Amino acid sequence: MVVEKFVKTKKLNMAYEVTGPEDGEPVVLLHGWPDCPRTWDEVLPHLHNRGYRTYVPTLRGFGSTKFLDDDARRTGGPLAFAADIKEFIDALNLAPVNIIGQDWGASTAMNLSCLYGTDLVKSEVVLSEGWKIFGRLSLEQVKNYWYQWYMTTPQGMEYVRKRQSEFALFMWKQWDPKYQMTAQKATVLTSYFQNPDWAEVTLDTYRQRWGYDPFDEEYADLQASLDATSEIFVPTLNIIGKSDSCTDYKMASDMGDYFTGRFEQQFWDDGGHFIQRERPRDVALAAAEWFK
Template sequence: MADDETTLHRLRTPVLDIAYHEFGPAGGEAVVLLHGFPYDPRCYDQMAARVAARGYRVIVPYLRGYGPTRFLSDDTPRSGQQGALAADLRDLLDGLAIGRAALVGYDWGGRAACIAAALWPERVRALVTGDGYNIQDIKGFAQPLAPEDEYRFWYQYYFHTPRGQAGLTAHRAAFCDLLWRLWSPSWDFDPQTFARTAVSFENPDFVAVVIQSYRHRYGYAEGDPAYDAIEARLAAQPAIGVPTISLCGADDGVGPPPARDPDRSHFTGPYERRLLPGIGHNIPQEAPEETTRALFDLLEGGRLR
């Protein structure tokens, strides 16, 4: 991905001015690459051009609250809830006149991709998801996990407090750098790699969107009423029927994958889970070849079990 802004495009949707990078022929089959928290489109630097070189139209957006993406109105709630992320993706497809796309996403981006595949399968040709079924069971969040799992979510509980919001505001780069190191303990990234992404955290809405996201999923913050209908459908934990490959980093420091796939029952179509040794949470940036291969396996005749 270029370091200048020659590849930066903008799209005005009903809610956002979405910034995105685009690669490949405008008439190619669409592929949308979706980043997570706390990352940005740079996680796809080694993947986007390779996919575009095969003739695909590749779209890599900045999620709400990241980089140059901006809200159109001061009155719009700065929500990071899952329904908002999914609606943003649908608005992006609509605004770019993309009827159907292959989706690749992890973390927040994987959540948006999984929701689109579950609720609007006619818009999704195939799905590469980081860490399986990413649709939140918000009702289920009320139940505590085993202690060995709970401690990994310390940052979420920190964000539930005024101290956490103040801490993220004052130390956003240092905080996100810490999460990168904790979540990808085997990834030896250099300071320049982190710095290229950290500029996206300077978005004026970054903190508000992040805090609302981690509070909403536990019932500690109200959602934006604009997404109530979507959230109601997600409460039923809808299945995903589009062809899917789930990529799981074996060294993921926030959500280590169990040996037995806990998400298989959520996928009713062709599906495969692939464990990636030595890979942490930031799957496409740590394992660009494996992520690209999964996408091509889905789009170019690879067979799934």
């Protein structure tokens, strides 16, 4: 049984799990929303077999990760997540490190790569997410993002706060209808949403994204750095499923324009949003090959 460990960052007592060969090259795996660290369980053995030691943190608002200050704003969004993970990597002395991220985890990885380059991120594999797409959404993508604008309404906020598990599982069915989640896996998954901060971090992420919550000025310096450049030179493999009904792969088809280093994009037939759950071996092998 894997023992959950904890490390303190500026804002959090962050839960994480570390497994694999003790002398293995480190890989940090970042889960998305609405998901949890268990999303990597079937990916990890394939990475371990190829000599990688894996570090799987639990993002703010999920599971056992807790804010240190009861009065701190429950800020969501990629800059807050990026700050947390930068401090996590620094605390464990992992840099420069390979990263695999999906959804929120993918956007976090790309923000870290843009902000800190190869001093922090050696190489990255980003799943089910594009880069710099929010200002030019297609109508298909607008349709996919209905849930984000629902959360800007009083009704949506109340739903997320009172019925978080139901809301999250509905999104799974929408985004990945071919993936058959067992009742046991659903129970484990939704247990991570019982964190008292889950709803507030979720709401702040999307409300702040579209201007319905104020920007958290604590991250102003990071935002200024991002505004100064959109280019990423960290080696990046991007994988999006063609059946992903959250992220329309066509919206991300030109993201290579922002990557000045080694870049490859793969669109997997029949892949849904949680592609690491559907095809864990394929994801692990693609990542191991990319990191070589």
